[in-house]
Ligand code: SF4
């Protein structure tokens with residue numbers, strides 16, 4: 001049979017020589033090899049203290065955006081939920097009342113917006129689907145939790161800090177501080 | 178009255194020594210587990226335990242605590258008494274060997290010579306052998322009482338392995354005894370100090386055989402057939418949990434420590450330091466003790482190094498090596514030694 005790649009090597013089946021059968025020498029050779037690894041520099045990254053930088057295209061936990069005036073951008077159109085292959089997004093829409101113009105950008109907004117982090121596969125399709133630039137994938141990942149329900153992120157967890165009233169927090173979240 | 182008084186001091190002295198040696202053995206066994214994990218990690222390009230305390234030095238304590246907190250399980254179909262006896266026996270036999278090891282030369286305290294050896298019996302080596310062979314009962318009884326076919330299979334394997342390798346070990350030792358003319362470990366060390374070179378020079382082959390057999394006796398890789406994780410789940414201590422399992426694991430490390438000490442004593446001059454003569458007896462004893470420990474630590478490290486280098490032998494390979502390899506080799510070694518000694522004494 002012709003091999004697909006030319007890297008395959010035939011297996012040697014000749015009987016062991018006397019030196020090989022006595023094992024000692026070969027074990028010694030093996031120990032030399034492992035001995036070399038003894039003092040080698042370890043590639044380990046000491047996680048909590050030392051963090052690896054993510055690549056710029058890393059897709060982490062979603063954030064819900066606000067515009068420059070601090071109004072929520074999401075209009076609860078549901079396109080992200082439709083696009084989501086993992087069906088991780090649920091939302092409930094509500095109508096903006098008069099006087100809430102400073103809170104919500106559009107006339108309809110998401111009263112409830114939840115992403116189940118255990119379902120989400122961080123594909124980023126919600127970000128692509130959103131017509132309002134309301135949802136983005138950030139560069140962090142969901143921290144561990146003791147309970148499953150802790151992984152259902154609501155608006156509290158997802159919304160970014162208000163750039164007007166919470167400028168400090170926003171800068172911190174963006175890593176600018 | 179006079180005799181009685183002396184006896185009390187003697188008893189006290191021995192008691193203190195026993196307590197010290199047992200705690201040292203346990204401490205060494207504890208930190209062997211830490212060292213083993215470190216060595217394994219380094220060989221595999223990892224860092225190893227480093228979270229519990231500086232350098233992970235508290236890791237053994239954490240492990241011990243964990244074992245204590247685990248649920249104590251007696252399998253329903255097991256033989257309760259034997260099930261409990263197994264780990265106890267394993268631990269007992271592991272500790273008993275330390276009794277005849279000369280840890281250092283005499284201490285000189287308040288006009289008394291205090292030998293740092295619990296019992297300098299003149300059949301030291303024989304005693305070690307007897308006790309080590311009893312170690313197989315820990316494995317055998319544990320595997321049998323678990324009433325689990327994997328455990329039993331592992332126990333049978335372990336027993337046959339230990340018995341086969343004991344033979345070669347004994348033959349290697351006889352060659353050494355031919356040279357020393359004494360079975361007492363204390364005398365053997367003194368002799369090496371006198372002759373100025375260690376027994377390894379005379380018995381390199383014997384040492385090699387002894388070393389391989391010691392690996393087998395301690396159930397260390399490549400001879401850990403009795404606890405082969407991948408094929409027998411966990412071998413003879415599969416059904417064990419909590420501190421009973423801890424005892425088995427611990428006994429393995431105590432065994433490793435003791436056999437390293439014995440090897441250092443028999444073939445590497447024990448507490449004898451070459452080329453250095455220290456006048457003060459107390460200081461000499463201390464230095465000797467430390468030196469013996471350094472040798473032991475080196476052996477333990479080599480044991481671990483081997484474990485993380487070579488894979489496990491197959492059962493037939495194990496038996497082949499034992500019966501067709503080591504025993505004939507040991508016999509030849511014995512024969513050559515005997516002939517050389519005979520020629521030597523005739524001239
Ligand atoms: S990243 Fe993908 S899986 Fe996660 S919520 Fe968005 S669309 Fe769904």
Ligand code: SF4
Pocket residue numbers: 073074075076077078079080081091110129130131132133134135
């Ligand atoms: S996040 Fe975007 S896509 Fe999703 S409901 Fe809001 S506006 Fe629509």
